[in-house]
Amino acid sequence: MxxxxxxxxxxxxxxxxxxxxxxxxxxxxxLRILHVAHAALFTLGGYIGVIVTNQTGSLALAVLVxxxxxxxVGMAVYKIAYEPLLSQPPFIALxxxxxxxxxxxxxxxxxxxxxxxSYASQPLTGHLELFPGFRLKYAEMLxxxxxxxxxxxxxxxxLNTRIGIAWRxxxxxxxxxxxxxxxxxxxxxMNFFIGSALAAIAGVLVALLNNFVEPTMGSVASxxxxxxxxxxxxxxxxxxxxxxxxxxxxxxxxxxxxxHLIDRDALAFGFLIIVLMVRPQGLMGVK
Amino acid sequence: xLKVTGLTAGYGELIAVRDFSFSVEKGEILALLGANxxxxxxxxLSLMGLIKQKSGTIIADxxxxxxxxxxxxxxxxxxxxxxxxxxxPDLSVLENLIVGGHTVSKSKLDHGINTVFGYFQxxxxxxxxxxxxxxxxxxxxxxxxxxxxxEPKLLLVDELSLGLMPKIVDExxxxxxxxxxxxxxxxxxxxxxxxxxxxxxNVCILEAGNLNFTGSIAEAQKDSRILHSFLGQE
Numbered sequence: 001m002x003x004x005x006x007x008x009x010x011x012x013x014x015x016x017x018x019x020x021x022x023x024x025x026x027x028x029x030x031l032r033i034l035h036v037a038h039a040a041l042f043t044l045g046g047y048i049g050v051i052v053t054n055q056t057g058s059l060a061l062a063v064l065v066x067x068x069x070x071x072x073v074g075m076a077v078y079k080i081a082y083e084p085l086l087s088q089p090p091f092i093a094l095x096x097x098x099x100x101x102x103x104x105x106x107x108x109x110x111x112x113x114x115x116x117x118s119y120a121s122q123p124l125t126g127h128l129e130l131f132p133g134f135r136l137k138y139a140e141m142l143x144x145x146x147x148x149x150x151x152x153x154x155x156x157x158x159l160n161t162r163i164g165i166a167w168r169x170x171x172x173x174x175x176x177x178x179x180x181x182x183x184x185x186x187x188x189x190m191n192f193f194i195g196s197a198l199a200a201i202a203g204v205l206v207a208l209l210n211n212f213v214e215p216t217m218g219s220v221a222s223x224x225x226x227x228x229x230x231x232x233x234x235x236x237x238x239x240x241x242x243x244x245x246x247x248x249x250x251x252x253x254x255x256x257x258x259x260h261l262i263d264r265d266a267l268a269f270g271f272l273i274i275v276l277m278v279r280p281q282g283l284m285g286v287k
Numbered sequence: 288x289l290k291v292t293g294l295t296a297g298y299g300e301l302i303a304v305r306d307f308s309f310s311v312e313k314g315e316i317l318a319l320l321g322a323n324x325x326x327x328x329x330x331x332l333s334l335m336g337l338i339k340q341k342s343g344t345i346i347a348d349x350x351x352x353x354x355x356x357x358x359x360x361x362x363x364x365x366x367x368x369x370x371x372x373x374x375x376p377d378l379s380v381l382e383n384l385i386v387g388g389h390t391v392s393k394s395k396l397d398h399g400i401n402t403v404f405g406y407f408q409x410x411x412x413x414x415x416x417x418x419x420x421x422x423x424x425x426x427x428x429x430x431x432x433x434x435x436x437x438e439p440k441l442l443l444v445d446e447l448s449l450g451l452m453p454k455i456v457d458e459x460x461x462x463x464x465x466x467x468x469x470x471x472x473x474x475x476x477x478x479x480x481x482x483x484x485x486x487x488x489n490v491c492i493l494e495a496g497n498l499n500f501t502g503s504i505a506e507a508q509k510d511s512r513i514l515h516s517f518l519g520q521e
Binding site for chain 2: 162165166168169172173175176177178179180181182183236
């Protein structure tokens, strides 16, 4: 029973990681930029989720508003911060991204206050007893369900529509996709919108699980997501999803069995180092 | 079909091809020859709108396409088979062809895919397979097929034979010649000069970004300087 509980916890955590890291890997695949500020969009999503839920009482509306608003902010980040730097070496954009991330943490502190926010009345607090002795919180069920639905819709669109196929081609080789008439500028905006919206949904879900958002909640997410996209194989979407789930499960089990030896957050990097020693290109990357 | 006047293009400050003028007629094969770094591939990329054109004009069927995007140039009937094939390895064979037809209607896409499968039966057999898992020859077939989906009037082909078995090269050239007989103009960049000269009508020879010779194959073969220096013939 303990194994099953840990496995489910791992899947819950892995679902959150997948939503965050997918946006990061999409941006890397298309622009070869490590978009550290992506974690700030995750935090912004959390804040919008809590505020809209507290104002309207609707968590569904909060998810929708957070996804749309943060998606638009993500496109603005591309337009203002990255587009002028595309002709520069990638580390310039990385520095800009780090600066943006640090500045956003301070901005959250100024706008929303230094102590964080909680739900006035936390939604989905109950649980469901799946079988005797095994209970799953509604919030955890929502995390898994929403991740499956959102990622399935994205997967369907990217596999079965001409725009989705062109989008995947652009992530693999933008200049060659352009040679066949794909409008790369539109794809970049779409990538930032979708990636940022996913991060926002993750932010709302984390806020729901913890009943708390704070200015620095993106810090751990930023380095975990970086570890995940390297682990999966930079720019590889399937690799990112696999790495997210593996890391979630390893953290869940690791916390119980080797938690006295190594911190939970350090597990990600320990696992990353071991995998990279065996497969330097990541789990599903190509040499 | 295509008339290029004073084309100068390059990467940033670097000029790869300078003041290059030439023309290609319907149903003609023009071989673009020269040593590595002579500006052959850059010329093709520039015609496709993929690298910056600094000056000059490109007229396709009376329309000035010099400032148009690659998407618009495809609509004017130009398509490219790039050096190194550059297929999308994470996409299936069929998906690569779908990207090749990104600018065309669904019915034209379906027709194009059937036509390509007619040319390359092997692609049809492997339509669901990831392109990255194909052999080098099959990848080249896919690169050609991908360019054919938009039914180009002018096909830009860069280093078709590079690294391929002679049998595969024969197969690819047979398709190009068949297309050419149907009226498609082809600009062919080849290190294998013998192969290029065997199929081309005319030749341009570039040296360090400048046009060194232009004329028919017969004229090139009469010129002893060209024969010795560029075509490797005695």
